[in-house]
Amino acid sequence: MQEIAQPDILQVVLTGVIFMAGVGAFFGVGLAQAARKFAVETDPKVEAVRGVLPGANCGACGFAGCQAYAEAVAGDRSVSPGLCTPGKADVAAMIAKITGKEPPEIIPMIATVFCRGGECKAARRFVYEGVKDCRAAVLVSGGDKACGYGCLGYGTCAKACPFGAITMDSEKLPVIDREKCTACGVCVAACPKTIIALTPADKKVHIRCSSHDKAPVVKKSCELGCIACKMCEKACPEGAIKVEDFLARIDYAKCTHCETCVQVCPQRTIEDQLDPSKESAPRIKPPKKEGEENGAEKPKPAEVTAG
Amino acid sequence: MLKDLATIFVASAIINNFVFSRYLGLCIFFGVSKKMETAVGMSMTFTAVMVISAALSWLVYNLLMLPMHLGFLKIVVFIGIVAGFVQGADTVLKKVNPALYHKLGIYLMLITTNCIILAVPVINADEKYNFLQSITLGLGSGAGFSLALVIMASIREKLELANIPKPFQGMPIAFIVTGLIALAFLGFSGLIAV
Numbered sequence: 001m002q003e004i005a006q007p008d009i010l011q012v013v014l015t016g017v018i019f020m021a022g023v024g025a026f027f028g029v030g031l032a033q034a035a036r037k038f039a040v041e042t043d044p045k046v047e048a049v050r051g052v053l054p055g056a057n058c059g060a061c062g063f064a065g066c067q068a069y070a071e072a073v074a075g076d077r078s079v080s081p082g083l084c085t086p087g088k089a090d091v092a093a094m095i096a097k098i099t100g101k102e103p104p105e106i107i108p109m110i111a112t113v114f115c116r117g118g119e120c121k122a123a124r125r126f127v128y129e130g131v132k133d134c135r136a137a138v139l140v141s142g143g144d145k146a147c148g149y150g151c152l153g154y155g156t157c158a159k160a161c162p163f164g165a166i167t168m169d170s171e172k173l174p175v176i177d178r179e180k181c182t183a184c185g186v187c188v189a190a191c192p193k194t195i196i197a198l199t200p201a202d203k204k205v206h207i208r209c210s211s212h213d214k215a216p217v218v219k220k221s222c223e224l225g226c227i228a229c230k231m232c233e234k235a236c237p238e239g240a241i242k243v244e245d246f247l248a249r250i251d252y253a254k255c256t257h258c259e260t261c262v263q264v265c266p267q268r269t270i271e272d273q274l275d276p277s278k279e280s281a282p283r284i285k286p287p288k289k290e291g292e293e294n295g296a297e298k299p300k301p302a303e304v305t306a307g
Numbered sequence: 308m309l310k311d312l313a314t315i316f317v318a319s320a321i322i323n324n325f326v327f328s329r330y331l332g333l334c335i336f337f338g339v340s341k342k343m344e345t346a347v348g349m350s351m352t353f354t355a356v357m358v359i360s361a362a363l364s365w366l367v368y369n370l371l372m373l374p375m376h377l378g379f380l381k382i383v384v385f386i387g388i389v390a391g392f393v394q395g396a397d398t399v400l401k402k403v404n405p406a407l408y409h410k411l412g413i414y415l416m417l418i419t420t421n422c423i424i425l426a427v428p429v430i431n432a433d434e435k436y437n438f439l440q441s442i443t444l445g446l447g448s449g450a451g452f453s454l455a456l457v458i459m460a461s462i463r464e465k466l467e468l469a470n471i472p473k474p475f476q477g478m479p480i481a482f483i484v485t486g487l488i489a490l491a492f493l494g495f496s497g498l499i500a501v
Binding site: 011012015016019020023024027030031034035038039040131132133136 | 375
């Protein structure tokens with residue numbers, strides 16, 4: 001369109017070829033020079049560590065993503081190679097090998113939901129019609145659950161999980177996929193009720209309640225809440241369970257999976273996550289009378305499960 | 308002169324907004340408008356690259372290609388110029404300003420072969436703009452794209468919490484919202500009487 005006089009076609013082809021070659025050569029040489037002149041000396045260890053890391057950028061290590069952690073762990077002697085929780089012990093060992101640091105001892109952890117009060121077990125105080133997000137719901141006088149400590153069930157943790165390990169079941173309770181969970185702790189931070197905590201992955205018996213309310217209050221709001229009856233505390237042959245502030249808690253270092261507490265708990269609060277069939281489910285259906293008998297039942301001999 | 312430049316700026320930023328009126332750059336538009344932080348970072352990088360590549364390609368086009376009767380090669384050459392410039396900027400930035408590189412680095416690569424970045428030099432060539440006008444078009448287009456991204460990011464951050472029917476969650480609702488904003492931008496079409 002801007003040609004004034006139609007130039008010789010051969011001439012155009014020739015200048016075109018020369019021009020394109022010139023542009024190519026200019027950028028080629030220019031970029032090569034720039035790459036050499038502005039080369040950033042990167043530690044080869046950083047690349048190696050970066051290759052080993054899972055690349056989920058979950059931030060569990062405390063750094064802004066995998067790249068930042070790789071740079072920190074390769075450059076700084078004081079940064080432990082074991083900070084990548086999703087990578088577990090394998091990754092830690094590999095990073096330790098690359099950076100020449102001592103491989104740390106890693107206890108595999110998993111996220112555990114300390115609430116069992118699902119939709120049909122725990123009452124709601126009012127009808128919440130706001131944004132379907134726990135962090136929003138909790139702003140309305142602590143959420144709509146009758147239990148002030150319970151899971152609100154709007155799935156904020158499931159949305160937050162970078163590994164897709166959390167699903168909400170039909171009871172509107174989060175279910176943790178043991179295969180997918182890497183214990184990165186994102187859900188722990190996301191839950192406004194601090195119901196989720198990281199526990200040792202080989203410990204499978206949990207007291208799944210977070211309520212510090214007294215027994216009558218718990219009974220009114222939830223079928224499965226801890227009423228601090230201390231039956232588990234008394235029954236535990238290892239002395240691993242302590243009731244403090246109206247809530248039983250297991251000292252995981254002492255727990256041997258004997259499952260005495262699972263069978264003794266009148267509220268079915270204590271759950272064996274790997275084998276739910278062992279809990280006191282059949283006995284709880286006619287609730288009170290049978291529950292009293294439970295205490296007299298002789299506890300199962302403590303069996304140590306290899307972790 | 309100044310009025311002319313202002314007209315080009317407003318026209319490219321609002322009336323002929325690349326995203327809402329010309330439907331260009333949609334992949335980046337939908338890709339980075341999920342979060343306000345990335346949207347702002349992308350906008351800044353985009354505008355900077357757009358202005359510089361408009362200037363560079365104007366120089367090459369008017370000083371080299373037109374005298375050599377090579378106007379027909381403009382698309383190929385512009386792609387090369389933009390890609391080369393972005394790659395060069397990437398390399399230099401990494402060394403000179405690592406902090407800025409960490410902020411913008413990921414966006415730079417996305418920009419390399421973006422259609423808006425290519426559209427600006429092509430429009431400049433077709434409209435036979437002079438140097439200042441070309442830069443103004445680049446700046447205006449960048450401002451328009453930033454505006455689109457920021458509007459979209461702020462809406463999509465709200466959409467995250469809205470109760471949207473399942474089939475519409477994610478991309479579908481984003482497309483519908485874009486269509487509605489495009490309709491609104493149609494209202495600007497009579498702003499400047501040419």
